[in-house]
Amino acid sequence: MMCPMPSRLSPFLLVLACCAAESDDEPRGGVATDRPNVLIVISDDLASIATGTWGPGGEGLVPTPGIDALARRGVVFERALCASPFCTPSRQSFLTGRWPHAIRVTQLKSTLPKDAPTLGTVFRDAGYRTAAIGKMHWMRTRVGEVEFGFDRIAGKIEWQDQLTPEERSVLDEYNRGWSRAERKGWSMSNPEGAPLPLEEKSHMAPFLLEETKAFMEEDGTRPFLAFLSLGEPHAPFHFPPRLLESVDPGTLPLPQVDEALQSREVLGLAAMLKSRRALKGPLTEDILRGALAAYLRSVLWMDEQLVALDRYLEASGRWENTIVIFWSDNGYLLGERGHLGKNYPYREVVQVPLSIASPGVAPARTGELAHAIDVFPTLCALCGIEPPAYLQGVSLEPLMRSGTPVRDQAYSEFVGQMATLETERWKLHLGAQASAGWDQLYDLQTDPGEIDNRIDEADLKPILVDLACRMRDLLAATPPDGVAGESWISSSPGGSADEDIRAIRRALSLVESSRPAVAPRPAKR
Structure with a gap:
């Protein structure tokens, strides 16, 4: 690596250091019944500002006692990033511990190879019972x-299969409005605020919670690794009719956006927003308020499940021997930058809620990169x-x-579109x-909102050289599966931002052009 030496250990060297520092008598591999359980709770498209734990000044857009209860028992990461501003690549990167480009899962409908090693395979081999319950984006x-x-998988398919014919009819009628054939303008964002008119016990979120609790109760002789991956608050923002009056659209604070400045600073964003509005129509204040409500x-509905989960963990004593992680696959733009959605690797989307509560580790908050x-x-x-x-x-x-800080940089990518790398300041x-x-x-020190684009400032050339070098080296060290070494980019020779940027663009384009074809959707079940 030819980049200037970072001020902290590189991620690779840190892994070696941590492994070397562990005691010789600590169990590695095999079965250990005294190992902690692991419960990973995932939200879908949760904006940090919606929550009490990650909202500005400890105030969320709505009360989130369930999320806050899970987070306050552990370490809260205030500056945690996800691997992609898009759900499928982000989730499969989390599951495999590898970058989206490396596993070649880069788009919404990309599929993880069936033989890919995951958290599930590693922990099952170590003697854990394993369950993936909820939305995993495995297509x-x-x-x-x-x-x-x-060992167990339960998600949308299993939830729908246990509904009564009457409930399935209600669900099908509700979903018809979100189908691609019926979808118009911003309708997928539910600006009309339509609730899912099923009995609350028949919604998917309570079903997934009960499936997870049932799995945790089985076979107390072995530890478990369980995912509880909820579908909220992903569009069209499911919630029951009872919560219709819980949020008043007219009183919601809306972000102030200077679109003229934004268009001058980032031509690509201006072009993308223009394209989306040509497709969907303008994002009016009424549409934004209705969709945000x-x-x-939907956040409130999800949080109610987490209140119930926290009570279960407390009553069952599982908080004493269970690592509990709360994470969102990506954030969400709630009107910031003139958009409602994700896709763009700005702070609102790639900086995500993450907390880890582990027996023997004191609760804390950290602003270090994670x-x-x-x-x-x-x-x-x-x-x-x-x-x-x-x-x-x-x-x-x-x-x-x-x-002790473990990172001096963090990377995110939307292959085929863009990639980002940030350090403590830049x-x-x-x-x-x-x-x-x-x-x-x-x-980021003076402009945490990423408004003032300084890419063309000559006196910042050394910063650009350093960041481009870092990004190229990261990509060079993590070639995609199935791409021959000679076809991939080399590490940076150092000193030339232009050369490194050309190599980075070549890598991102190569991944996208060579990714496996998306499996076709079969006939309706």
Whole structure:
């Protein structure tokens, strides 16, 4: 690596250091009944500002006692990033401990190879019972049955299968409005605030919670690893009719956006918003208020499940021997930058809620860099399991136990579109094509909102050189599966931002052009 030496240990060296520092008598591999259980709770498209734990000044847009109860028992990461501003790549990166480009899962309908090693395979091999309950983005309706190391899988398919014919009819009628054939304008964002008119016990969220609790109760002779992956608050923002009056659209604070300035600073964003509005129509204040109210009602509905989960963990005594993680696959733009949705790797989307509560680790808050890709090696460290050599994140255990920083940079990508890399102070956005107008450089110390694009300032050239070098080296060290080494980019020779940026664009374009075809959707079940 030819980049200037970072001020802290590189992620790779830190993994080696952590492994070497562990005691010889700590169990590695095999079965250990005294290992902690692991429960991973995932939200879908949860904006940090919606929550009490991550909202500004400790105030969320709505009360979130359930989320807050899970978080306050552990270490709250105030600056955790996800691997992609898009759900499928982000989730599969979390599950495998590898970057989206490396596993070639880069788009919404990308599919993880059925033989891919995951948290499930590693923990099952170590003697854990394993369950993936909820939304995992494995595209089972397209690729058929999968396993990925999980003894039990239950999600949308299983929920729908247990509904009565009458309930299924209600659900089908409700879903018709969100189908691609019926979808118009911003309707997928539910600006009318339509609730899902099923009895509350028949909604998917309570079903998933009960499935998770039932799994945890089985076979107390072995520890478990369980995912509880809720579908809220993803559009169209499910919530029951009871919560219609819980949020008043007219009183919601809306972000102030200077679109003229934004258009001058980032041509790519201006072009993308223009394209989306041509497709969907203008994002009017009424549409935004209605959609935001529906979104927050969905957050409240999800949070009610987490209140019930916290009570169960307390009553059952499982808080004493269970690592509980709360995470969102990505954030969400709630009108910021003139948009409602995700996709763009700005702070609102790639900086996500993450907390890890572990027996023996004191609750704390940290503003140090962390990453969702780090959760896999962290769990290995906390559970005494040898981390697989292929992992591309670092263990957060030193940060959790002693506040020792483990990262000096964090990366995120939307392959085919753009990639970002940030350090403690600076953040670089690069478009996959030079002509796309996505190149940006921000000083996060003075401009945490990423408004003032300084990519063309000559006196910041050394910063650009450093960040481009770091990004190229990261990509060079993590080639995609199935891409021959000679076809991939080399590490940076150092000193030339232009050369490194060309290599980065080549890598992002190569991944996108060579990714496996999406499996076709079969006939309706």
